[in-house]
Amino acid sequence: MDTRLLLVSHAATAAQRAGRFPADDPLDARGRAEAEAARARLALPADAAMFTSPASCARDTAVALGLSATAADALADIDYGKWRGQRLADIADETPCELAAWTREADAAPPGGESFGQLVRRIGEWLDAQQADVRSYNAVNEAGFAASAHHRTIVAITHMPLLRAAIVHALGASPAVFYRIEIAPLSIVELRHSRRGWTWWPTATT
Incomplete structure (x- = not known):
């Protein structure tokens, strides 16, 4: 069974538009409207x-997109600490060197x-866990899969840094390319997993 994974970045929050680091901010009316408008396009x-x-913000985005989704801690945003x-x-004014x-x-x-390198390891473990679930499912249903090809599709509503990290993991690239x-x-x-491992695919949207 191959896996198709669609990682979706949540709609913009008021805090993001104001240049603030996230702090579990919900979507405002503008963000919800943008997510609802993107439903057909996505x-x-x-x-x-x-x-x-x-x-x-991710759970609000899922609702605006008409999705009933299960929360997964591994898909949480990068930890911005203090x-x-x-x-x-x-x-930038107080600690410019640390920010740079x-x-x-x-x-x-x-x-x-949390560093970006740590984030790549976190999302990589989650991606590998999805494949472990697929292998277990295949083992239980081996006879059925012999007759025809099957695939599993996953949608995950998460954060922009997570999408970056997933690309890096799929390509086996150095985390240093994240910026x-x-x-x-x-x-x-869009990522897909087959015998070759994870690959990054261009995604066509209407």
Whole structure:
């Protein structure tokens, strides 16, 4: 059984638009409207296994997209530590060297927070766990799979750093390339797993 995974970045929050680090912010009216407007464009498969970050903005996005999703801790946003809820401009004034390192170095982390390298390992473990579930399912249903090809589709509503990290993991790339990957709100990253392992696919949306 092959796996198709659609990772969706949540709609923008008011805190993001104001240049603040996330602090479990819900979607405001604008964010909900943008997610609802993107529903047809994203065209997410209704028969997929649905997961979401436990963060309010991700769960709100799932609801706006008409999805009933299960929260998974592994899909939580990167831990911003002491920067959580603070303005980016204030951090740049107070600790510019720490902020500069965090934006360019995969092993740099906010005080008390999580580095991008750690995030790549976290999402990689979750991706590997999805394949372990598929292998177990195949073993139980081996006779049925001999007759025809099957695949599993997963949709996960999560955060922009998670989409970056998933791409890095799928490509087997160095986490140091993370700052060269740009992800917008309500974007899709499609990964597929087959005998070759995880691969990154371009996603066509209507």
